[in-house]
Amino acid sequence: MAKQLKNLTKRSESYSQWYNDLVLKANLAEQSAVRGCMVIKPYGYAIWEKIQRQLDDMFKETGHVNAYFPLLIPKSFLSKEAEHVEGFAKECAVVTHHRLMQDPNGTGVVVDPSAKLEEELIIRPTSETIIWNTYRNWITSYRDLPILCNQWANVMRWEMRTRMFLRTAEFLWQEGHTAHETRQEAEAETVRMINLYGDFAEQYMAMPVIKGVKSATERFAGALDTYTIEAMMQDGKALQSGTSHFLGQNFAKAFDVQFSNRENKMDYVWASSWGVSTRLMGALIMTHSDDNGLVLPPKLAPIQVVIIPIYKGEEQLAKVSEKANAIVAQLKSMGISVKYDDSDNKRAGFKFADYELKGVPVRLVIGARDLENGTIEVMRRDTLEKTNLPVEGIEAHVAQLLEDIQANIFQKALDQRAAMTQEVDSYDEFKEKIEGGGFFLCHWDGTAETEEKIKNETKATIRCIPLDGDKTPGKCMVTGKPSAQRVIFARAY
Numbered sequence: 001m002a003k004q005l006k007n008l009t010k011r012s013e014s015y016s017q018w019y020n021d022l023v024l025k026a027n028l029a030e031q032s033a034v035r036g037c038m039v040i041k042p043y044g045y046a047i048w049e050k051i052q053r054q055l056d057d058m059f060k061e062t063g064h065v066n067a068y069f070p071l072l073i074p075k076s077f078l079s080k081e082a083e084h085v086e087g088f089a090k091e092c093a094v095v096t097h098h099r100l101m102q103d104p105n106g107t108g109v110v111v112d113p114s115a116k117l118e119e120e121l122i123i124r125p126t127s128e129t130i131i132w133n134t135y136r137n138w139i140t141s142y143r144d145l146p147i148l149c150n151q152w153a154n155v156m157r158w159e160m161r162t163r164m165f166l167r168t169a170e171f172l173w174q175e176g177h178t179a180h181e182t183r184q185e186a187e188a189e190t191v192r193m194i195n196l197y198g199d200f201a202e203q204y205m206a207m208p209v210i211k212g213v214k215s216a217t218e219r220f221a222g223a224l225d226t227y228t229i230e231a232m233m234q235d236g237k238a239l240q241s242g243t244s245h246f247l248g249q250n251f252a253k254a255f256d257v258q259f260s261n262r263e264n265k266m267d268y269v270w271a272s273s274w275g276v277s278t279r280l281m282g283a284l285i286m287t288h289s290d291d292n293g294l295v296l297p298p299k300l301a302p303i304q305v306v307i308i309p310i311y312k313g314e315e316q317l318a319k320v321s322e323k324a325n326a327i328v329a330q331l332k333s334m335g336i337s338v339k340y341d342d343s344d345n346k347r348a349g350f351k352f353a354d355y356e357l358k359g360v361p362v363r364l365v366i367g368a369r370d371l372e373n374g375t376i377e378v379m380r381r382d383t384l385e386k387t388n389l390p391v392e393g394i395e396a397h398v399a400q401l402l403e404d405i406q407a408n409i410f411q412k413a414l415d416q417r418a419a420m421t422q423e424v425d426s427y428d429e430f431k432e433k434i435e436g437g438g439f440f441l442c443h444w445d446g447t448a449e450t451e452e453k454i455k456n457e458t459k460a461t462i463r464c465i466p467l468d469g470d471k472t473p474g475k476c477m478v479t480g481k482p483s484a485q486r487v488i489f490a491r492a493y
Contacts, residue, residue: 002376007045008021008025008291008293011234011291017380018291020453022285023164023165025041025357026357026358027042027199027358028041028044028047028164028285029041029112033169034102036159036168036169036170038164038165038166040272040329042263045279045303048278048281049300049302050299050302051204051264051300052174053419054204055174055200056359058199058200059174059196062164062196062438063148064149064150065082065150066130066149067129067150067189067306068151069127069130069134069151069153070087070475071078071125071153072121072122073121073124073129073130074122075121075122076119077130077133078092078122078224081253082223082256083221083222084128084222085221086124087220088125089219090150090158091125091159092122092125092156092157093122093123093169094118094120094121094122094149095117095233096405097111097113097116097117098166098354099112099115101115119399120335124153124155125155125156125157126175126275127151127153128177128251129254129255129271131149132255132257133255134179135269136256140267142181142259142262143258145180146178146185148176148178149176149178149180150174150175151174151176151177152173152176153197154171154173155168155171157171164445165285166239166282166493168278168411169278170441171278173276174275174276176193177271177272179257179270180269180270180272181269183248186247186248186270186271186272186360188246188273189226189272189352190227190245192270192485193244193274194273196244196363197229198211198242200216202410203299204300205284205287206243206281206287206297206299206410206413207288207410208231208232208413208414209229209231209281210230210463210466210488211466211468212227212228212463212464212465212466212467212469212488213228213251213464213485214227214464219245220273221342222247223245223247223248223250224250225242225245225246226245226246227243227245228463228464229241229242232413232421232438232490233286233419234282234287235289236420236438236490236491237437237490237491238463238488238491239282239492240463240493242276243274244274245272246273246434248270249270250474252269252271253268255270265472287413288409291360292357293356293357294337294358295381295382295425296360296361296381297361298362298402298405298406299406300401301359301360301361302337303338303339303358303363303364304336304337305331305398305402306330306339306353306364307338307340307363307364307366308341308348308351308358308364308365309321309324309342309367310370311367311368316367316368318324319371321342321365323366323371324366328340329394334395334399336398336399336402337472337488341355348365361380361381362378362381362401362405363379363381364376366391372407373391374391374392375388375389375391376388376389376394378401380401381405382409382412382462386455406412407491413457417439420437421441422439423440424442424477425442425474425487426442426477428480430489431457431458431459431466434458434459435491436492437490438489439463439490440488440490441469441487442477442486443475443476443483443487444476444477444489445478445479445481445483446483450476453478454489460490461489461490461492463487463488463490463492465485465489466486469485469486470486471484471485473485474484
């Protein structure tokens with residue numbers, strides 16, 4: 001394990017390789033036999049389950065319910081909303097046949113040419129079309145509204161350049177799709193959900209985010225407005241971590257979803273959609289982890305505390321285990337996930353390195369001498385600080401320590417973002433400083449042409465127009481034309 005850790009590329013040498021190394025060495029995921037797709041391994045999936053469970057609870061607290069819609073979408077559905085199909089057309093995987101047959105020339109199988117589908121089916125890149133075709137059957141009156149549905153599912157977007165968790169052809173996500181009586185309700189839902197995502201990111205992931213609106217060229221295909229939460233990774237690049245879309249009546253009109261309103265007149269339904277994906281796993285890794293491995297926020301760590309015994313012989317092990325198991329029982333009764341690793345096929349040093357690599361927030365070490373002294377060694381993963389503390393009352397100390405670690409890694413990320421955020425008024429200065437990464441608050445004239453020029457010349461994009469940003473008007477750093485407020489530019493994943 002010492003050699004394995006040594007082979008973890010340092011962030012200062014290659015941030016990209018460090019990330020790839022960490023995903024593999026911490027047993028989060030690996031490449032699959034299908035190009036562009038990944039296998040999420042048990043430890044990685046355990047983290048995703050924690051994310052999923054917390055978000056699902058938050059959705060249900062706000063009145064949402066889960067449903068499931070088909071993986072395959074008739075091609076004609078994607079033709080009904082022009083902007084939507086244009087936005088996803090290049091990423092769609094298409095099913096054309098429904099049967100295989102033995103190859104007449106060998107032992108393998110080939111596509112049966114007689115099994116061609118009358119209409120091709122698209123593996124969902126997102127589910128607006130199939131869901132709104134379904135909602136047409138569910139909605140006839142304002143009494144049927146609102147519909148607040150969420151779906152946990154997989155989607156396929158044919159990505160050519162992939163990176164595990166951040167951008168893969170198939171990924172896991174949730175997608176909320178809501179239907180409303182009025183524009184005001186749909187817009188309020190859109191804002192409510194981006195706020196929910198922001199709360200989750202900061203309170204559970206310990207990842208500070210900026211909430212804002214996407215520019216017209218960056219918004220979701222088929223939306224009138226897209227809201228986003230943008231996070232900064234340790235290398236200064238932005239990561240779009242969640243989006244919420246106000247869809248207006250676009251999909252209702254495309255699929256003829258009308259209802260009888262309170263004045264007994266027919267009207268089209270108003271809509272929102274919103275989602276986060278396994279990209280949050282990448283965000284979690286890149287926000288907090290270090291050259292020793294993962295650093296996980298306690299609220300999302302599958303194992304919050306690991307206890308490792310130090311012993312010689314079965315007699316010492318029995319005494320140490322008795323005390324360790326008592327601590328385990330007490331911590332579990334407090335709702336803390338804990339693992340007592342008394343496996344005898346690995347050395348203690350190997351275990352130390354392994355759990356450090358996997359980002360377990362708190363490590364407790366207890367041996368025969370500790371029993372005699374009434375102490376226990378405590379190490380916190382975020383700072384790697386070790387202390388010897390009285391074993392009596394250790395459970396309360398651990399509970400407080402988990403809260404301290406959660407708060408500390410959030411503050412550390414917040415401080416880093418503040419240090420790498422600056423206002424820039426000169427385009428020349430912007431082109432120079434963007435090379436070092438970070439968030440740049442700049443004036444922009446609001447035109448797609450200027451936005452495209454900046455993107456082509458610097459690889460930086462408008463991450464968002466901040467909701468809580470400085471609303472002071474100014475002049476565009478490129479054209480000198482009037483600007484309503486500063487927007488955030490950054491290079492992004």
